[in-house]
Amino acid sequence: MPQETFVIAGASLAGAKAAETLRAEGFTGRLLLIGDEIERPYERPPLSKGFLLDKEPREKAHVHEADWYDEHDAELRLGVAVTSIDRAAHEVRLSTGEPIGYDKLLLATGASPRRLDVPGAKLQGIHYLRTMADSAALKQALAHGGRRVVVAGAGWIGLETAAAARAHGNEVTIIDPGATPLHAALGPELGGVYADLHREHGVDLRLGQGVAGFWGAGQVSAVVTSGGAEVPADVVIVGIGVRPNVRLAEEAGLDVSNGILVDASLRTSDPDIYAAGDVANAHNPLLGRRIRVEHWANALNGGPAAARAMLGQDVVYDRVPYFYSDQYDLGMEFSGVATPGEYDEVVYRGDVPGREFIAFWLSGGRVVAGMNVNVWDVTGDVQALIRSGRPVDAARLTDPEVPLAELA
Template identity: 60%
Template sequence: MTESTAHVIVGGGLAGAKAAETLRTEGYQGPLVLIGEETERPYERPPLSKGYLQGKEDREKIYVHPEEWYREHDVELRLGTAVTAIDPAAHRLTLSDGNSLDYAKLLLTTGASPRRLPVPGADLTGVHYLRTVQQSDQLRELFGSAQRLVVVGAGWIGLEVTAAARAAGVAVTVLEVLELPLLRVLGREVAQVFADLHRAHDVDLRFGVKVEAIEGDNGTVTGVRLADGTVIPADAVLIGIGAAPNTQLAEAAGLEVSDGILTNESLRSSNADIFAAGDVARAQHPLFGQAIRVEHWANALNQPQTAAKAMLGQEVAFDRVPYFYTDQYELGMEYLGYVEPDGYDKVVFRGDVKSLEFVAFWLKDGRVLAGMNVNIWDVTDPIRELIVSKRAVDPARLADTNVPLGEV
């Protein structure tokens, strides 16, 4: 093996940028290389389906750091470059330009990619996915010309794009194979809130349907055909059926992979010198006693800080409670916790659901697993305490707005 002192980060998004930042702030002064497949410097993805997509945020605000930050902190940015292979024994990367790069420690922040819809017509002009800023730009332009958008998939991306499209005056039909939006994430009780919200904004929601094909004329989308033969006219189609972690490099290198790169609590993979963070990492979580993978902004923001410290030999563990947020129409919400599908036995509502000012709690055996505050702010700390403490609570007191959350 060729000895190298370089720490290398593969993945040029938020997670990679925050890892580079942490390595420098923690005192690492050696060579530091950040490799990204996109030609854009690292940026945050939530605005792509929220404020930036709606034209409320300038492009410059999506970037993690100013352009000069990388030069000032001696971070070598290699953009528009892919890593094609990892040789753990030699501590060497093979790059798409034919060069190789040796590393001492390696961090994989390769993220996730949108799942493709495997039906005829999915490659027609007018079929869109949303992961990159260029794709968000395409949707912004589309909102100025399209009259009818069909969204396949009622997950977070699908619903946020739907809200943005409706704000721009575009008619939207949402197609979902399950009975409600976000059903696997929120469960039936809270998923109904989002169904009611979008119907109130004149979205045509169609549940329990299957897309058979995307139809077109002269290579351009004209509609979506369902399994029952129904054809829904469309000027454009957005596919939002989830994302798959980009584990191909790790798997080919012999790392342990299972719906993500498996890591311990400090984000170290099955190879002592290779770490993973962000969407691609399935990390052992000390609070939940199992390995979990979370595809949300807060994970990409915070996990790399733990991974970078571990790369420097510090004894650390990533134990933050998972967090995410969304903004759709007049609904703003924050969610804390982790609940597997059907992993709860009770939902407790606190506040007024109809007026969209409430907190929902998911409980199992009387203990709070997660909480979601809707248009009620500054309550994440007591919600977090309820989750972390794992203490049994009285559902009646939890629902009583006269009882402060800190006293439940």
């Protein structure tokens, strides 16, 4: 019987963990992991956290040691991209022109930063953060302190890079059209917590306005807001979200809508092609709907789930979405989905002014999301509450004397 070939397009965290799982689960065929970066697979959180803050070495971000791929007979092709998929021939073509046949294919192509299309957008000194190379360049720009840094976007990347810029001793201004930071992710209630946090650390937070353009003679020197203000800038960081990298899937005729559409086993509309990580818009049976999750835990867990499905195992990927963030002295973990307009209220357990609390988003009396702020070892209990789907007594939920485990 001919040897099977499994190809993973995207040498990302999802791709690397899928490769690891395939070998751990006994796959003995040919295994290729193909990525367009020259850096071996790495995790992205350090790019806006430990590595950017110069607290962690570059190597700590890597998923595996350099020799892992040879030791596990995984062909790691770096600096080369999958450029097309021929579904009928079961073949991908690389940017080198090389064709490679596959029995199963995993698309772990991730996402790319949304770009600002405004005057001056191509000036030097404007940074986007997605890759290790991006983070290294930004760290160099921030490291000496004393610079005027403007951050476009008060989402997670914007806030984390703003905190890193302040830690390096720079002046920071954040510009965002929302009423609060993180409005789309957390709603106005918790967005206000982050607004206060950054202002207390000396950040000039300008909300309700966007970026209309940049000034500079080759190098950026100012940001023009939608309100007409000019904000001096030596360094600009743009963090206005990402777009899933779906071109390969679209051109191959796979079903695509806000990502590559996959079922609960992370299988696409082609039974021999799977997708995982940022690029996958998956049906989540727990939530009863599709969701595309852009966070680290989804790549960490989605890659292995897709690998098991590729091996023919019965897989139902129904994880509670999870992410974490560290800014200044505030650490948090978030579980669930808290889309504004889809919950009734937010209730709190603990000391909100002292930033040591748990927030719960409720819909119909049920917990749909929870965020623990400087409170640890409760994520399992918070996720159990979400998974149970049962109504909870808000008075008991907010009482620190009642163990969360009793409520699930």
